[in-house]
Amino acid sequence: MDQLRERIAKYVLPMFFHKKEGQKENLPTLQTALVPGHKGDAANTGLAQLYVLDQGRIQMLFYERVIKDTTYIYGYFAYVRQGAEKGSKLLADDKGMGVKYFDEFWKTLTP
Numbered sequence: 001m002d003q004l005r006e007r008i009a010k011y012v013l014p015m016f017f018h019k020k021e022g023q024k025e026n027l028p029t030l031q032t033a034l035v036p037g038h039k040g041d042a043a044n045t046g047l048a049q050l051y052v053l054d055q056g057r058i059q060m061l062f063y064e065r066v067i068k069d070t071t072y073i074y075g076y077f078a079y080v081r082q083g084a085e086k087g088s089k090l091l092a093d094d095k096g097m098g099v100k101y102f103d104e105f106w107k108t109l110t111p
Helices: 002-016 100-106
Strands: 029-034 047-052 056-067 070-081
Touching: 002 047, 002 056, 002 070, 070 100
Parallel strands: none
Antiparallel strands: 029 047, 047 056, 056 070
């Protein structure tokens, strides 16, 4: 599942982080933390990644859930511009909670 998470991050990151032609590469800083899983998730699989860029932050949350002997990965990603992080309802808290639509979504997943 780690490889799948890496592939997802490599796909999502360029949606928000753009290197302009001739610009010196300024890669985002990555902060990673474990977050509690949701009811029905595989144990200890919640992972939060926060990419800090000059122009803002990209947050990705990943969770694993087993349904009928198949492991699925699901999650959430959001981008918030620099200066708008405080009070933003787009970024989850340190427990992976607090984003209304994502909180509603994961509760619909059937274990």
